[in-house]
Amino acid sequence: MKKIIRSTFVLFAFALFLQSCDKKDKFQTVIPVKGLFSLTGNWSSLGITSKAALELAAEDINLYLSDKGANFRLYPTVDDTQLDTKLASEMFDKAKSDKISFVIGPQSSAELAAIKPYSDAAQIIVVSQSSTAGSLAIPNDAIFRFCPSDKIEGAAIAATIAKRGFKGLVTIARDDAGNKGLQSATSDAFRAKGGETINLPAYSTTITDYSAVIASMKTQLTSMIATHGADKVGVYLASFDEGVEVMKLAALDPVLSNVKWFGGDGVVLSTAFLASANVADFIIKTGFFAPSFGLPTAMEAKWKPVAARIKEKTGTEPDAFALVAYDAMWNIAYTLEATNGNTIDFAKLKSEFVTQANGKDGIVGTKTLDAAGDRASGTFDYFSIVKEGNAYVWKLVGKSDN
Structure with missing residues:
Protein backbone atom coordinates (compact mmCIF):
# COMPACT_ATOMS: atom_id res chain seq x y z
CA MET A 1 0.00 0.00 0.00
CA ALA A 13 3.70 15.76 -8.52
CA PHE A 14 5.00 15.06 -12.03
CA ALA A 15 1.67 16.14 -13.50
CA LEU A 16 1.83 19.38 -11.52
CA PHE A 17 5.36 19.92 -12.82
CA LEU A 18 4.15 19.63 -16.41
CA GLN A 19 1.25 21.97 -15.73
CA SER A 20 3.58 24.53 -14.17
CA CYS A 21 5.74 24.72 -17.27
CA ASP A 22 5.23 27.69 -19.53
CA LYS A 23 2.93 26.64 -22.37
CA LYS A 24 5.37 28.30 -24.79
CA ASP A 25 8.22 26.21 -23.38
CA LYS A 26 8.50 23.41 -25.92
CA PRO A 148 36.79 16.21 -0.20
CA SER A 149 37.56 12.81 1.34
CA ASP A 150 38.14 12.09 5.02
CA LYS A 151 41.91 12.15 4.50
CA ILE A 152 41.76 15.77 3.36
CA GLU A 153 39.41 16.80 6.18
CA GLY A 154 41.35 14.84 8.80
CA ALA A 155 44.63 16.40 7.74
CA ALA A 156 43.12 19.88 7.90
CA ILE A 157 41.65 19.73 11.40
CA ALA A 158 44.63 17.76 12.78
CA ALA A 159 46.97 20.47 11.52
CA THR A 160 44.82 23.14 13.19
CA ILE A 161 44.69 21.27 16.52
CA ALA A 162 48.45 20.66 16.49
CA LYS A 163 49.16 24.28 15.55
CA ARG A 164 47.23 25.37 18.64
CA GLY A 165 49.64 23.46 20.84
CA PHE A 166 47.68 20.32 21.67
CA LYS A 167 49.71 17.18 22.39
CA GLY A 168 47.04 14.51 22.91
CA LEU A 169 43.62 13.52 21.59
CA VAL A 170 41.10 10.94 22.74
CA THR A 171 38.98 10.10 19.69
CA ILE A 172 35.57 8.44 19.47
CA ALA A 173 33.21 7.86 16.53
CA ARG A 174 29.80 6.54 15.57
CA ASP A 175 30.09 3.07 14.05
CA ASP A 176 29.61 3.96 10.40
CA ALA A 177 31.99 4.21 7.47
CA GLY A 178 32.07 8.00 7.29
CA ASN A 179 32.61 8.82 10.94
CA LYS A 180 35.08 5.99 11.52
CA GLY A 181 36.97 7.19 8.46
CA LEU A 182 37.14 10.70 9.91
CA GLN A 183 38.31 9.35 13.27
CA SER A 184 41.07 7.33 11.62
CA ALA A 185 42.16 10.09 9.23
CA THR A 186 42.27 12.74 11.96
CA SER A 187 44.14 10.45 14.34
CA ASP A 188 46.71 9.46 11.71
CA ALA A 189 47.31 13.07 10.69
CA PHE A 190 47.61 14.25 14.30
CA ARG A 191 50.17 11.55 15.08
CA ALA A 192 52.10 12.55 11.97
CA LYS A 193 52.32 16.02 13.54
CA GLY A 194 53.91 14.50 16.66
CA GLY A 195 50.76 14.20 18.76
CA GLU A 196 49.49 11.24 20.77
CA THR A 197 46.07 9.70 20.16
CA ILE A 198 43.94 7.11 21.89
CA ASN A 199 41.26 5.83 19.52
CA LEU A 200 38.30 4.37 21.37
CA PRO A 201 36.15 1.66 19.72
CA ALA A 202 33.26 3.08 17.71
CA TYR A 203 29.90 3.09 19.47
CA SER A 204 26.91 1.30 17.95
CA THR A 205 24.45 3.18 15.75
CA THR A 206 21.58 1.72 17.77
CA ILE A 207 22.53 2.47 21.39
CA THR A 208 20.67 5.07 23.41
CA ASP A 209 22.62 4.87 26.66
CA TYR A 210 26.07 6.43 26.27
CA SER A 211 27.20 6.08 29.88
CA ALA A 212 29.72 3.33 29.04
CA VAL A 213 31.12 5.49 26.22
CA ILE A 214 31.52 8.39 28.64
CA ALA A 215 33.22 6.18 31.25
CA SER A 216 35.73 4.90 28.69
CA MET A 217 36.46 8.42 27.44
CA LYS A 218 37.04 9.63 31.00
CA THR A 219 39.44 6.79 31.82
CA GLN A 220 41.62 7.42 28.77
CA LEU A 221 41.45 11.18 29.08
CA THR A 222 42.51 11.07 32.75
CA SER A 223 45.59 9.09 31.75
CA MET A 224 46.43 11.50 28.94
CA ILE A 225 45.99 14.53 31.22
CA ALA A 226 48.51 13.04 33.64
CA THR A 227 51.06 12.98 30.80
CA HIS A 228 50.40 16.26 28.99
CA GLY A 229 48.21 18.43 31.24
CA ALA A 230 44.53 19.30 30.80
CA ASP A 231 45.30 22.34 28.66
CA LYS A 232 47.20 20.25 26.10
CA VAL A 233 44.69 17.45 25.48
CA GLY A 234 41.26 17.27 23.90
CA VAL A 235 38.43 15.06 22.69
CA TYR A 236 37.62 14.45 19.02
CA LEU A 237 34.05 13.26 18.37
CA ALA A 238 32.92 12.12 14.90
CA SER A 239 29.14 11.83 15.09
CA PHE A 240 25.77 12.85 13.75
CA ASP A 241 22.91 14.20 15.86
CA GLU A 242 23.35 11.52 18.53
CA GLY A 243 26.42 13.51 19.59
CA VAL A 244 23.91 15.61 21.54
CA GLU A 245 23.36 12.69 23.92
CA VAL A 246 27.10 12.16 24.34
CA MET A 247 27.60 15.82 25.19
CA LYS A 248 24.69 15.90 27.64
CA LEU A 249 26.49 13.30 29.75
CA ALA A 250 29.94 14.81 29.19
CA ALA A 251 28.66 18.16 30.47
CA LEU A 252 28.01 16.53 33.84
CA ASP A 253 31.54 15.18 34.16
CA PRO A 254 34.25 17.46 35.67
CA VAL A 255 37.05 15.84 33.61
CA LEU A 256 35.33 15.76 30.22
CA SER A 257 33.87 19.25 30.60
CA ASN A 258 37.23 20.88 31.34
CA VAL A 259 39.14 20.02 28.18
CA LYS A 260 38.74 21.22 24.60
CA TRP A 261 36.48 19.32 22.19
CA PHE A 262 36.58 19.01 18.42
CA GLY A 263 34.27 17.29 15.94
CA GLY A 264 33.66 15.94 12.46
CA ASP A 265 31.56 17.48 9.73
CA GLY A 266 28.42 15.49 10.61
CA VAL A 267 27.33 17.95 13.31
CA VAL A 268 27.94 21.31 11.65
CA LEU A 269 24.82 23.52 11.52
CA SER A 270 22.72 20.74 13.05
CA THR A 271 19.64 22.17 14.74
CA ALA A 272 19.69 19.28 17.24
CA PHE A 273 22.68 20.85 19.01
CA LEU A 274 20.90 24.20 19.24
CA ALA A 275 17.80 22.66 20.81
CA SER A 276 19.55 21.72 24.07
CA ALA A 277 20.77 24.65 26.17
CA ASN A 278 22.97 22.32 28.21
CA VAL A 279 24.70 21.02 25.09
CA ALA A 280 25.05 24.47 23.55
CA ASP A 281 26.58 25.78 26.79
CA PHE A 282 28.91 22.77 26.88
CA ILE A 283 30.07 23.54 23.34
CA ILE A 284 30.74 27.15 24.29
CA LYS A 285 32.57 26.18 27.49
CA THR A 286 34.83 23.59 25.81
CA GLY A 287 35.59 25.71 22.74
CA PHE A 288 34.21 22.98 20.49
CA PHE A 289 34.43 23.50 16.74
CA ALA A 290 33.98 21.25 13.73
CA PRO A 291 34.84 21.57 10.05
CA SER A 292 32.57 21.82 7.08
CA PHE A 293 33.74 21.81 3.49
CA GLY A 294 34.68 25.44 3.00
CA LEU A 295 32.91 28.07 0.95
CA PRO A 296 35.48 30.10 -1.02
CA THR A 297 35.37 33.85 -0.53
CA LYS A 360 33.23 23.81 -15.28
CA ASP A 361 33.35 25.43 -11.85
CA GLY A 362 30.27 25.34 -9.65
CA ILE A 363 29.02 27.95 -7.20
CA VAL A 364 31.30 26.34 -4.58
CA GLY A 365 34.33 26.56 -6.86
CA THR A 366 36.32 24.02 -8.83
CA LYS A 367 34.82 20.53 -9.02
CA THR A 368 37.94 18.80 -10.36
CA LEU A 369 37.78 15.09 -9.53
CA ASP A 370 40.61 12.74 -8.59
CA ALA A 371 41.15 9.25 -10.02
CA ALA A 372 38.48 7.83 -7.69
CA GLY A 373 35.86 10.36 -8.81
CA ASP A 374 36.06 12.39 -5.60
CA ARG A 375 36.65 16.12 -5.24
CA ALA A 376 40.41 16.47 -5.47
CA SER A 377 40.89 19.37 -3.06
CA GLY A 378 39.20 21.64 -0.58
CA THR A 379 39.56 23.92 2.39
CA PHE A 380 37.38 23.87 5.49
CA ASP A 381 35.33 26.33 7.49
CA TYR A 382 35.21 25.81 11.26
CA PHE A 383 31.88 26.27 13.01
CA SER A 384 30.90 26.53 16.66
CA ILE A 385 27.87 27.62 18.66
CA VAL A 386 27.58 31.05 20.23
CA LYS A 387 24.83 32.69 22.25
CA GLU A 388 23.23 35.80 20.80
CA GLY A 389 20.79 37.28 23.28
CA ASN A 390 18.64 34.35 24.38
CA ALA A 391 19.29 32.27 21.24
CA TYR A 392 22.02 29.82 20.32
CA VAL A 393 23.32 29.93 16.76
CA TRP A 394 26.04 28.27 14.71
CA LYS A 395 28.76 30.71 13.67
CA LEU A 396 31.82 30.56 11.45
CA VAL A 397 34.77 30.81 13.86
CA GLY A 398 37.77 30.03 11.65
CA LYS A 399 39.21 28.40 8.55
CA SER A 400 41.72 25.65 7.90
CA ASP A 401 45.21 26.53 6.77
CA ASN A 402 45.20 24.28 3.67
Whole structure:
Protein backbone atom coordinates (compact mmCIF):
# COMPACT_ATOMS: atom_id res chain seq x y z
CA MET A 1 0.00 0.00 0.00
CA LYS A 2 2.84 2.44 0.88
CA LYS A 3 4.46 1.83 -2.51
CA ILE A 4 1.16 2.50 -4.28
CA ILE A 5 0.63 5.73 -2.36
CA ARG A 6 4.19 6.86 -3.02
CA SER A 7 3.95 6.06 -6.75
CA THR A 8 0.61 7.90 -6.98
CA PHE A 9 2.10 10.92 -5.23
CA VAL A 10 5.08 10.97 -7.60
CA LEU A 11 2.81 10.80 -10.65
CA PHE A 12 0.65 13.59 -9.22
CA ALA A 13 3.70 15.76 -8.52
CA PHE A 14 5.00 15.06 -12.03
CA ALA A 15 1.67 16.14 -13.50
CA LEU A 16 1.83 19.38 -11.52
CA PHE A 17 5.36 19.92 -12.82
CA LEU A 18 4.15 19.63 -16.41
CA GLN A 19 1.25 21.97 -15.73
CA SER A 20 3.58 24.53 -14.17
CA CYS A 21 5.74 24.72 -17.27
CA ASP A 22 5.23 27.69 -19.53
CA LYS A 23 2.93 26.64 -22.37
CA LYS A 24 5.37 28.30 -24.79
CA ASP A 25 8.22 26.21 -23.38
CA LYS A 26 8.50 23.41 -25.92
CA PHE A 27 10.43 20.30 -24.98
CA GLN A 28 10.16 16.57 -25.59
CA THR A 29 11.65 14.85 -22.56
CA VAL A 30 11.54 15.16 -18.79
CA ILE A 31 14.56 13.51 -17.16
CA PRO A 32 14.04 12.58 -13.51
CA VAL A 33 16.76 13.02 -10.88
CA LYS A 34 16.34 11.18 -7.61
CA GLY A 35 17.55 12.66 -4.32
CA LEU A 36 18.21 10.27 -1.43
CA PHE A 37 18.42 12.37 1.73
CA SER A 38 17.62 12.13 5.43
CA LEU A 39 14.61 14.40 5.89
CA THR A 40 13.28 13.16 9.23
CA GLY A 41 16.09 11.07 10.68
CA ASN A 42 19.65 11.68 11.84
CA TRP A 43 21.48 14.54 10.07
CA SER A 44 18.18 15.83 8.69
CA SER A 45 19.37 19.46 8.65
CA LEU A 46 21.58 18.61 5.69
CA GLY A 47 18.89 16.50 4.05
CA ILE A 48 16.34 19.29 4.20
CA THR A 49 18.70 21.94 2.82
CA SER A 50 19.93 19.53 0.12
CA LYS A 51 16.34 18.91 -0.98
CA ALA A 52 15.80 22.64 -1.29
CA ALA A 53 19.05 22.94 -3.24
CA LEU A 54 17.84 20.38 -5.80
CA GLU A 55 14.50 22.10 -6.21
CA LEU A 56 16.05 25.55 -6.67
CA ALA A 57 18.66 24.17 -9.04
CA ALA A 58 15.92 22.60 -11.16
CA GLU A 59 14.15 25.96 -11.39
CA ASP A 60 17.34 27.69 -12.54
CA ILE A 61 18.41 24.87 -14.84
CA ASN A 62 15.07 24.60 -16.61
CA LEU A 63 15.04 28.33 -17.32
CA TYR A 64 18.56 27.96 -18.73
CA LEU A 65 17.53 24.98 -20.87
CA SER A 66 14.47 26.83 -22.13
CA ASP A 67 16.58 29.81 -23.17
CA LYS A 68 18.99 27.44 -24.93
CA GLY A 69 16.17 25.68 -26.77
CA ALA A 70 17.08 22.29 -25.29
CA ASN A 71 14.61 19.47 -25.83
CA PHE A 72 14.65 18.20 -22.21
CA ARG A 73 14.01 19.41 -18.67
CA LEU A 74 15.11 18.07 -15.27
CA TYR A 75 12.62 16.98 -12.61
CA PRO A 76 13.95 16.15 -9.12
CA THR A 77 12.12 14.10 -6.51
CA VAL A 78 13.47 13.25 -3.06
CA ASP A 79 13.03 10.15 -0.89
CA ASP A 80 13.59 10.22 2.87
CA THR A 81 16.24 7.65 3.79
CA GLN A 82 16.25 8.68 7.47
CA LEU A 83 20.01 7.95 7.27
CA ASP A 84 19.05 4.26 7.32
CA THR A 85 21.13 1.94 5.15
CA LYS A 86 18.27 -0.48 4.50
CA LEU A 87 15.91 2.29 3.43
CA ALA A 88 18.60 3.81 1.22
CA SER A 89 19.15 0.44 -0.50
CA GLU A 90 15.42 -0.05 -1.05
CA MET A 91 15.02 3.43 -2.47
CA PHE A 92 18.01 3.00 -4.75
CA ASP A 93 16.55 -0.29 -6.00
CA LYS A 94 13.30 1.55 -6.72
CA ALA A 95 15.22 4.19 -8.66
CA LYS A 96 16.78 1.41 -10.71
CA SER A 97 13.41 -0.17 -11.48
CA ASP A 98 12.13 3.28 -12.46
CA LYS A 99 15.06 3.51 -14.93
CA ILE A 100 16.42 6.66 -13.34
CA SER A 101 19.88 7.61 -14.63
CA PHE A 102 20.97 10.06 -11.90
CA VAL A 103 20.87 9.89 -8.09
CA ILE A 104 22.12 12.67 -5.83
CA GLY A 105 22.96 11.26 -2.40
CA PRO A 106 22.89 9.33 -0.21
CA GLN A 107 24.48 11.80 2.18
CA SER A 108 26.25 9.35 4.51
CA SER A 109 29.10 6.98 3.67
CA ALA A 110 27.28 4.10 5.38
CA GLU A 111 24.32 4.48 3.02
CA LEU A 112 26.63 4.86 0.05
CA ALA A 113 28.49 1.69 1.05
CA ALA A 114 25.15 -0.12 1.25
CA ILE A 115 24.27 0.63 -2.37
CA LYS A 116 27.83 0.21 -3.68
CA PRO A 117 27.62 -3.56 -4.37
CA TYR A 118 25.05 -3.06 -7.12
CA SER A 119 25.32 0.62 -8.09
CA ASP A 120 27.64 0.02 -11.06
CA ALA A 121 25.48 -2.70 -12.58
CA ALA A 122 22.45 -0.43 -12.19
CA GLN A 123 24.00 2.02 -14.67
CA ILE A 124 23.07 4.99 -12.50
CA ILE A 125 25.40 7.92 -11.92
CA VAL A 126 25.46 8.45 -8.16
CA VAL A 127 26.67 11.78 -6.77
CA SER A 128 27.01 12.12 -3.00
CA GLN A 129 27.30 15.64 -1.68
CA SER A 130 28.72 14.68 1.70
CA SER A 131 30.16 11.13 1.89
CA THR A 132 33.82 11.28 2.90
CA ALA A 133 34.91 7.70 3.74
CA GLY A 134 38.24 6.80 2.16
CA SER A 135 37.05 3.19 1.85
CA LEU A 136 34.72 4.34 -0.94
CA ALA A 137 37.44 6.02 -2.99
CA ILE A 138 37.35 3.47 -5.82
CA PRO A 139 38.48 4.34 -9.36
CA ASN A 140 36.24 3.70 -12.38
CA ASP A 141 33.01 3.05 -10.51
CA ALA A 142 29.79 5.01 -11.04
CA ILE A 143 29.94 6.77 -7.67
CA PHE A 144 31.15 10.36 -7.55
CA ARG A 145 31.60 12.53 -4.48
CA PHE A 146 31.57 16.29 -4.77
CA CYS A 147 33.22 16.85 -1.39
CA PRO A 148 36.79 16.21 -0.20
CA SER A 149 37.56 12.81 1.34
CA ASP A 150 38.14 12.09 5.02
CA LYS A 151 41.91 12.15 4.50
CA ILE A 152 41.76 15.77 3.36
CA GLU A 153 39.41 16.80 6.18
CA GLY A 154 41.35 14.84 8.80
CA ALA A 155 44.63 16.40 7.74
CA ALA A 156 43.12 19.88 7.90
CA ILE A 157 41.65 19.73 11.40
CA ALA A 158 44.63 17.76 12.78
CA ALA A 159 46.97 20.47 11.52
CA THR A 160 44.82 23.14 13.19
CA ILE A 161 44.69 21.27 16.52
CA ALA A 162 48.45 20.66 16.49
CA LYS A 163 49.16 24.28 15.55
CA ARG A 164 47.23 25.37 18.64
CA GLY A 165 49.64 23.46 20.84
CA PHE A 166 47.68 20.32 21.67
CA LYS A 167 49.71 17.18 22.39
CA GLY A 168 47.04 14.51 22.91
CA LEU A 169 43.62 13.52 21.59
CA VAL A 170 41.10 10.94 22.74
CA THR A 171 38.98 10.10 19.69
CA ILE A 172 35.57 8.44 19.47
CA ALA A 173 33.21 7.86 16.53
CA ARG A 174 29.80 6.54 15.57
CA ASP A 175 30.09 3.07 14.05
CA ASP A 176 29.61 3.96 10.40
CA ALA A 177 31.99 4.21 7.47
CA GLY A 178 32.07 8.00 7.29
CA ASN A 179 32.61 8.82 10.94
CA LYS A 180 35.08 5.99 11.52
CA GLY A 181 36.97 7.19 8.46
CA LEU A 182 37.14 10.70 9.91
CA GLN A 183 38.31 9.35 13.27
CA SER A 184 41.07 7.33 11.62
CA ALA A 185 42.16 10.09 9.23
CA THR A 186 42.27 12.74 11.96
CA SER A 187 44.14 10.45 14.34
CA ASP A 188 46.71 9.46 11.71
CA ALA A 189 47.31 13.07 10.69
CA PHE A 190 47.61 14.25 14.30
CA ARG A 191 50.17 11.55 15.08
CA ALA A 192 52.10 12.55 11.97
CA LYS A 193 52.32 16.02 13.54
CA GLY A 194 53.91 14.50 16.66
CA GLY A 195 50.76 14.20 18.76
CA GLU A 196 49.49 11.24 20.77
CA THR A 197 46.07 9.70 20.16
CA ILE A 198 43.94 7.11 21.89
CA ASN A 199 41.26 5.83 19.52
CA LEU A 200 38.30 4.37 21.37
CA PRO A 201 36.15 1.66 19.72
CA ALA A 202 33.26 3.08 17.71
CA TYR A 203 29.90 3.09 19.47
CA SER A 204 26.91 1.30 17.95
CA THR A 205 24.45 3.18 15.75
CA THR A 206 21.58 1.72 17.77
CA ILE A 207 22.53 2.47 21.39
CA THR A 208 20.67 5.07 23.41
CA ASP A 209 22.62 4.87 26.66
CA TYR A 210 26.07 6.43 26.27
CA SER A 211 27.20 6.08 29.88
CA ALA A 212 29.72 3.33 29.04
CA VAL A 213 31.12 5.49 26.22
CA ILE A 214 31.52 8.39 28.64
CA ALA A 215 33.22 6.18 31.25
CA SER A 216 35.73 4.90 28.69
CA MET A 217 36.46 8.42 27.44
CA LYS A 218 37.04 9.63 31.00
CA THR A 219 39.44 6.79 31.82
CA GLN A 220 41.62 7.42 28.77
CA LEU A 221 41.45 11.18 29.08
CA THR A 222 42.51 11.07 32.75
CA SER A 223 45.59 9.09 31.75
CA MET A 224 46.43 11.50 28.94
CA ILE A 225 45.99 14.53 31.22
CA ALA A 226 48.51 13.04 33.64
CA THR A 227 51.06 12.98 30.80
CA HIS A 228 50.40 16.26 28.99
CA GLY A 229 48.21 18.43 31.24
CA ALA A 230 44.53 19.30 30.80
CA ASP A 231 45.30 22.34 28.66
CA LYS A 232 47.20 20.25 26.10
CA VAL A 233 44.69 17.45 25.48
CA GLY A 234 41.26 17.27 23.90
CA VAL A 235 38.43 15.06 22.69
CA TYR A 236 37.62 14.45 19.02
CA LEU A 237 34.05 13.26 18.37
CA ALA A 238 32.92 12.12 14.90
CA SER A 239 29.14 11.83 15.09
CA PHE A 240 25.77 12.85 13.75
CA ASP A 241 22.91 14.20 15.86
CA GLU A 242 23.35 11.52 18.53
CA GLY A 243 26.42 13.51 19.59
CA VAL A 244 23.91 15.61 21.54
CA GLU A 245 23.36 12.69 23.92
CA VAL A 246 27.10 12.16 24.34
CA MET A 247 27.60 15.82 25.19
CA LYS A 248 24.69 15.90 27.64
CA LEU A 249 26.49 13.30 29.75
CA ALA A 250 29.94 14.81 29.19
CA ALA A 251 28.66 18.16 30.47
CA LEU A 252 28.01 16.53 33.84
CA ASP A 253 31.54 15.18 34.16
CA PRO A 254 34.25 17.46 35.67
CA VAL A 255 37.05 15.84 33.61
CA LEU A 256 35.33 15.76 30.22
CA SER A 257 33.87 19.25 30.60
CA ASN A 258 37.23 20.88 31.34
CA VAL A 259 39.14 20.02 28.18
CA LYS A 260 38.74 21.22 24.60
CA TRP A 261 36.48 19.32 22.19
CA PHE A 262 36.58 19.01 18.42
CA GLY A 263 34.27 17.29 15.94
CA GLY A 264 33.66 15.94 12.46
CA ASP A 265 31.56 17.48 9.73
CA GLY A 266 28.42 15.49 10.61
CA VAL A 267 27.33 17.95 13.31
CA VAL A 268 27.94 21.31 11.65
CA LEU A 269 24.82 23.52 11.52
CA SER A 270 22.72 20.74 13.05
CA THR A 271 19.64 22.17 14.74
CA ALA A 272 19.69 19.28 17.24
CA PHE A 273 22.68 20.85 19.01
CA LEU A 274 20.90 24.20 19.24
CA ALA A 275 17.80 22.66 20.81
CA SER A 276 19.55 21.72 24.07
CA ALA A 277 20.77 24.65 26.17
CA ASN A 278 22.97 22.32 28.21
CA VAL A 279 24.70 21.02 25.09
CA ALA A 280 25.05 24.47 23.55
CA ASP A 281 26.58 25.78 26.79
CA PHE A 282 28.91 22.77 26.88
CA ILE A 283 30.07 23.54 23.34
CA ILE A 284 30.74 27.15 24.29
CA LYS A 285 32.57 26.18 27.49
CA THR A 286 34.83 23.59 25.81
CA GLY A 287 35.59 25.71 22.74
CA PHE A 288 34.21 22.98 20.49
CA PHE A 289 34.43 23.50 16.74
CA ALA A 290 33.98 21.25 13.73
CA PRO A 291 34.84 21.57 10.05
CA SER A 292 32.57 21.82 7.08
CA PHE A 293 33.74 21.81 3.49
CA GLY A 294 34.68 25.44 3.00
CA LEU A 295 32.91 28.07 0.95
CA PRO A 296 35.48 30.10 -1.02
CA THR A 297 35.37 33.85 -0.53
CA ALA A 298 36.26 34.34 -4.19
CA MET A 299 33.00 32.60 -5.22
CA GLU A 300 30.77 34.40 -2.70
CA ALA A 301 28.88 36.31 -5.39
CA LYS A 302 27.73 32.95 -6.79
CA TRP A 303 26.99 30.83 -3.71
CA LYS A 304 25.65 33.48 -1.34
CA PRO A 305 22.41 34.23 -3.27
CA VAL A 306 21.68 30.50 -3.55
CA ALA A 307 22.37 30.02 0.16
CA ALA A 308 19.94 32.85 0.93
CA ARG A 309 17.23 31.21 -1.19
CA ILE A 310 17.76 27.88 0.58
CA LYS A 311 17.53 29.52 4.00
CA GLU A 312 14.36 31.33 2.97
CA LYS A 313 12.87 28.03 1.84
CA THR A 314 13.93 25.95 4.87
CA GLY A 315 14.72 28.32 7.72
CA THR A 316 18.16 26.69 8.00
CA GLU A 317 21.51 28.11 6.91
CA PRO A 318 22.96 25.70 4.33
CA ASP A 319 26.57 24.55 4.44
CA ALA A 320 28.82 23.76 1.50
CA PHE A 321 27.56 20.15 1.36
CA ALA A 322 24.02 21.38 0.58
CA LEU A 323 25.33 23.88 -1.96
CA VAL A 324 27.31 21.09 -3.59
CA ALA A 325 23.98 19.34 -4.23
CA TYR A 326 23.03 22.42 -6.26
CA ASP A 327 26.28 22.06 -8.21
CA ALA A 328 25.61 18.36 -8.76
CA MET A 329 22.30 19.17 -10.46
CA TRP A 330 24.01 21.63 -12.75
CA ASN A 331 26.72 19.11 -13.61
CA ILE A 332 23.98 16.66 -14.61
CA ALA A 333 22.39 19.37 -16.75
CA TYR A 334 25.66 20.18 -18.52
CA THR A 335 26.26 16.46 -19.06
CA LEU A 336 22.84 16.01 -20.66
CA GLU A 337 23.28 19.16 -22.70
CA ALA A 338 26.43 17.61 -24.16
CA THR A 339 24.59 14.36 -24.96
CA ASN A 340 21.49 16.19 -26.22
CA GLY A 341 19.46 14.63 -23.43
CA ASN A 342 20.49 11.07 -24.35
CA THR A 343 20.94 8.73 -21.36
CA ILE A 344 21.11 5.39 -23.23
CA ASP A 345 24.90 5.15 -23.68
CA PHE A 346 25.99 4.89 -20.04
CA ALA A 347 29.72 4.81 -20.74
CA LYS A 348 29.43 8.04 -22.70
CA LEU A 349 27.19 9.57 -20.03
CA LYS A 350 29.69 8.76 -17.28
CA SER A 351 32.65 10.03 -19.31
CA GLU A 352 30.84 13.27 -20.11
CA PHE A 353 29.90 13.73 -16.45
CA VAL A 354 33.60 13.65 -15.52
CA THR A 355 34.48 16.01 -18.38
CA GLN A 356 31.90 18.55 -17.22
CA ALA A 357 32.97 18.26 -13.57
CA ASN A 358 36.60 18.86 -14.47
CA GLY A 359 35.83 21.60 -16.96
CA LYS A 360 33.23 23.81 -15.28
CA ASP A 361 33.35 25.43 -11.85
CA GLY A 362 30.27 25.34 -9.65
CA ILE A 363 29.02 27.95 -7.20
CA VAL A 364 31.30 26.34 -4.58
CA GLY A 365 34.33 26.56 -6.86
CA THR A 366 36.32 24.02 -8.83
CA LYS A 367 34.82 20.53 -9.02
CA THR A 368 37.94 18.80 -10.36
CA LEU A 369 37.78 15.09 -9.53
CA ASP A 370 40.61 12.74 -8.59
CA ALA A 371 41.15 9.25 -10.02
CA ALA A 372 38.48 7.83 -7.69
CA GLY A 373 35.86 10.36 -8.81
CA ASP A 374 36.06 12.39 -5.60
CA ARG A 375 36.65 16.12 -5.24
CA ALA A 376 40.41 16.47 -5.47
CA SER A 377 40.89 19.37 -3.06
CA GLY A 378 39.20 21.64 -0.58
CA THR A 379 39.56 23.92 2.39
CA PHE A 380 37.38 23.87 5.49
CA ASP A 381 35.33 26.33 7.49
CA TYR A 382 35.21 25.81 11.26
CA PHE A 383 31.88 26.27 13.01
CA SER A 384 30.90 26.53 16.66
CA ILE A 385 27.87 27.62 18.66
CA VAL A 386 27.58 31.05 20.23
CA LYS A 387 24.83 32.69 22.25
CA GLU A 388 23.23 35.80 20.80
CA GLY A 389 20.79 37.28 23.28
CA ASN A 390 18.64 34.35 24.38
CA ALA A 391 19.29 32.27 21.24
CA TYR A 392 22.02 29.82 20.32
CA VAL A 393 23.32 29.93 16.76
CA TRP A 394 26.04 28.27 14.71
CA LYS A 395 28.76 30.71 13.67
CA LEU A 396 31.82 30.56 11.45
CA VAL A 397 34.77 30.81 13.86
CA GLY A 398 37.77 30.03 11.65
CA LYS A 399 39.21 28.40 8.55
CA SER A 400 41.72 25.65 7.90
CA ASP A 401 45.21 26.53 6.77
CA ASN A 402 45.20 24.28 3.67
